[in-house]
Amino acid sequence: MRSRALLTLFLLALVALSCAACVGASPTPLAPALRGSIGVPHHGVITDAVELPRQGEGYRLLRSNGVRWGTAGLVAAVQRAAAEVARARPGGEPLLVGDLSARYGGAARGHRSHRTGRDADLLLYALTPDGRPVRSPGFIDFGPDGLARIAGGGAAPMSSASSDADEYVRLDVEREWLLVKSLVRSPDAHVQWLFVARWLEALIIEYARALGEDPELVWVAESVLLQPGDSTAHADHLHLRVACTPDAFLSGCLGGGPYWPWLPAVPQLVPPPDVDLAAAILDDLLPGGAAAGSRVAAPDSAL
Template sequence: MADPQKLRERPPFPAFFALTVGLLAETSGCVSAPSPLTPHASGSVGVPHAGVQTDAVELKKGRSFLRFRPHSRNYWGRPGLVRALQEATAAVDKSIPGGKPLLIGDLSARYGGKIRGHHSHRTGRDVDLLWYVTTPSGVPQNNPGFIRIGSDGFARVQETGEFLRIDVERQWLLVRELMLSPHIRVQWMFCSRDVEAVLIEYARARGEPDQLVWHAESVLLQPGDSLPHDDHIHLRIACSQDESVRGCAGGGPYWPWLPELPRLGALDDSLLTEIATDDPLDTVMDESPNPSVTRGAVSRAQPPAEG
């Protein structure tokens, strides 16, 4: 009988290679798209800037939000993200009645991939959220579209010359609802440092729990490789537990307060023995109707003998 300890140290190459490839595929999720070679890949597949998606849900018009581009085809995302947006905006409306609908920018194409104007937004995990805004005196207004908020919380509308200010009460509540949503795990909320400072200052003044404020300070970030995001929040969600083993990867840190991702269980001695002693090439040759052809194909794959 084979010694499991020796097998653990160095299993035969064909079985070791197959085992290694299989484990890497299951744990890393680094695949480019679902295909016959990667049938396990589904949902959000790949990283946000190089991936696709399956089983997406469309974000249709709602009472508490509007699509910034009503006829765009890029309003498809992960089911949890779509539901979180619907519920978070509805919660803002219920908590602070009398406001205007939130304008929501691009999510992803139905099957993912590159869309115009974005480096990411390819796997259904990204969405652009424009600001809730009011007049300087506090009357809610419709956002005219990607207006840039300064350090004082105000923005000048180029077309009209009027000033609007960020509705910090509604904006913070939206951030809070998204972070606490049971349907998503917030990975990043890209926005400018000025807007982050305004939101965090308000959250502290409001008496929000220290842990919640810490979470917000962690996920709110001005990106270093693009525009400062002073005209919207770019929300990105982390891979779900199921998607993490079906091809979803990357996009940022998986924060310590999020639910733990599945771990690969330890392989026991009997399974290691079975893997190490089962050479798939033997099965191929035994089942081939023309073993000589199969062996020839295998022999051609070997390095030529010296001589």
């Protein structure tokens, strides 16, 4: 009976951990504790969202479609990073910011995620081929050589036979690294992912290493920079996703990727299960001691 009681309590604890998902990831009178970023980025909502102003120091919005709301941390991180790039390299064009989330989250046109206020599309900084800063021409693909052809709307290598160099822009790797550096170091961001094409990641990381940046900082940046496997390569923008904050875990924020070890510790709502105790409980409950000789793989697997 004691074993059954322990198992029941353990299962109830697991149910409590997933309660946000059980109530449909939406605040209701039955779940008043659900607030802020609720659910996972591709299936959730947001309350108490913060609006990103149309323009600010070092940035401006790409369009006025109302999809410019996010968590306070996300909005602050975008503003801080854009301002730091502008101060470090004055005279350049502002960062163009695409969509965040709708006022109350949920489905946003053209996006699978962007539903919980934790995603933002940041267009890439651009230069003319001879190195003059230019305003980003929009969502155009940059190739492995760092060049993008404006007229064709896609990446194309610049050939010596080309007579119109103005059709091309190249990635401003210096400003792009400054942006990534600011985001991963930001106390507001808690960066979970920076989705971008792997060849653009290579250009950014190679630049950071050549610059002699702190290896640990470069390692963190390299960890969060990722080409997504379930969508486009993201050769035309940087997709910022922030992690749940420790407090947000308590009010319905879920998933979206790994919670990196360098981020603030999350609350331990339920102590890790005792592996031997769990095996003993199973052995006691299953007929004929079916659990005998076997062990739960690990506490993490059990949860």
